[in-house]
Amino acid sequence: MLNADFTQKRKFIVKIGKMLHKYGTPAYRLEAHLAELTSHLGLKGSYIISPTSMTFVLWTEGHEQEYTHAARVNPGDLDLGALSRTDELADQVLQGKVSLNEADALLDAIDARPNPYGKGATALAMMMSGGAFAMLMATSWNDVLWSSLLSLLVYGFMLWAARSARIANMLEPLVALAAALAACAISRYIDPGVNIRLVVLSAIIPFIPGLALTLGFAELAARHLVSGNARIMDALMLLFKLYFGAFLGIALGFRLFGTVDFVQPAPIPHSFAWLAIGILGVSLIILFKSRPKYTLWSLASGFIAYGVSITGAAMFDYTLGAFLGAFAVGLYSNLFTRLAKAPAVIVAMHGLIVLVPGSKTYIGLNSLISGQDFVVSDGIGQQTFLIFMSLIAGLIFANVALPPKKSL
Numbered sequence: 001m002l003n004a005d006f007t008q009k010r011k012f013i014v015k016i017g018k019m020l021h022k023y024g025t026p027a028y029r030l031e032a033h034l035a036e037l038t039s040h041l042g043l044k045g046s047y048i049i050s051p052t053s054m055t056f057v058l059w060t061e062g063h064e065q066e067y068t069h070a071a072r073v074n075p076g077d078l079d080l081g082a083l084s085r086t087d088e089l090a091d092q093v094l095q096g097k098v099s100l101n102e103a104d105a106l107l108d109a110i111d112a113r114p115n116p117y118g119k120g121a122t123a124l125a126m127m128m129s130g131g132a133f134a135m136l137m138a139t140s141w142n143d144v145l146w147s148s149l150l151s152l153l154v155y156g157f158m159l160w161a162a163r164s165a166r167i168a169n170m171l172e173p174l175v176a177l178a179a180a181l182a183a184c185a186i187s188r189y190i191d192p193g194v195n196i197r198l199v200v201l202s203a204i205i206p207f208i209p210g211l212a213l214t215l216g217f218a219e220l221a222a223r224h225l226v227s228g229n230a231r232i233m234d235a236l237m238l239l240f241k242l243y244f245g246a247f248l249g250i251a252l253g254f255r256l257f258g259t260v261d262f263v264q265p266a267p268i269p270h271s272f273a274w275l276a277i278g279i280l281g282v283s284l285i286i287l288f289k290s291r292p293k294y295t296l297w298s299l300a301s302g303f304i305a306y307g308v309s310i311t312g313a314a315m316f317d318y319t320l321g322a323f324l325g326a327f328a329v330g331l332y333s334n335l336f337t338r339l340a341k342a343p344a345v346i347v348a349m350h351g352l353i354v355l356v357p358g359s360k361t362y363i364g365l366n367s368l369i370s371g372q373d374f375v376v377s378d379g380i381g382q383q384t385f386l387i388f389m390s391l392i393a394g395l396i397f398a399n400v401a402l403p404p405k406k407s408l
Contacts, residue, residue: 006065008100009041010058012093014069015107017047019086021054022111024078025408026215027227029345032407033090040094050227051075051234075234080346081289085110087343087408117286119159125286126155126206128279134202135276140265142193146186147202150179154203172207172238176245177252179203184253193265196253200246206287207242209235210356211349214391221392277306277354284350297336298350305329305351318383323390325355330398334405343408348395355391 017034025033027049038045038058048055054073059066089106092098098106115122130151134144154175161168183196183203201208212235219228281302284290290298308328313321329351333344 006060009043010067012100012103013038013045013058014056015104016086016090017054017056018071018073019107019111020083021049021073022076023083023086024076025083025345026219028219028222028224029408036407037090050230052230078288078349080349081116081291082110082113084291084342084346115289117289121286123152123155125283126151128283129206129287130202132276132280132283133205134198135268135272137198138268138270139195139198140193140267142191142265143195143199143202146183146191146194146199150182150199150203153182154179172241173245175207176200176204176242177249180246180249181253184250184257188257188260192260193263196250204242207238209238211353214352214356214388217388217392218395221396277302281350284353288349290346294342294346297340297347301329301332301347301351302354304332305354309355319386319390322355322387323394326391326394327398330395331402334398334402337405343406344404345408
């Protein structure tokens, strides 16, 4: 592989870098992976990665040949299956099992693979994620039902956006608006026991950027200041668009359909939270397009995160609970890398989703603007910030305690 010419090597590095970015790899992990790949190919390199731009600078040992490539890209979406296959291909290239010419064609084949789960399974996963979140919020079975059905409505808009650039540009506020209008109509004509704001939040939970905020803070902690700040600001703008759509939809819904007296239904027992974690885990496997062979690893990550975090919260407080949960997920994902020879991010993301306080950010925004609480939210702004910091600290300590074998 070292005998391949400079042009072949730099084309491969640029292509695999763009693909890993497209599949949602955080900047600090991607830069580390590209540096490792470049070194194995006998080149020197420097990289600047952000959510919307990529710069590659490559050169040979004596600077006989140099190459600079800059490109504007769209923020990546998590595709753990494609990410895993791309990482496997990179390993095969470094081991000399696949030539760079063959790798180029195989990368195209990975990128062209259709969603392995199809639209039906994805629709079901959307319903499961909305219902599972409502269960985790210890609300009522009424809210679980309506959250699941409104999640299906949200998925319909996602399919529409895939075919229409205009809809895609306003997808986030549009889905929140539609879910809010539907929830108001349900409350007025079908079920006065529905918690409108909570049902809307549950229906749009796949859009809530809790994971993006966590990754942004992780990038800042790794001193990747440009990508970290860009990711955090993008997540905050997404959050504001979602809240604006929900706020406008509820206001219009009350105006169009009127209001009814809320009838408090019986709450869900807290023991069902474990069932909710399992349902959420299955839905994330489908939504993140994870490979079936990692299913048990991924499900276990969610249960470990939840179990350790609630135990830590009960013994100490919610901040230490989040820290211990992230620490456990970090150790588990690094152990997964050693045993499965696959990127840690495949299972780490499933655990972090359970821990990230994205919904708390939304709830705090609602309390700040409207002055109304649809769940208990005392000190929620402080809780959110402390949980974010605890998560980052937990992941850092885990990498020190059990260093990862892979940069991804």
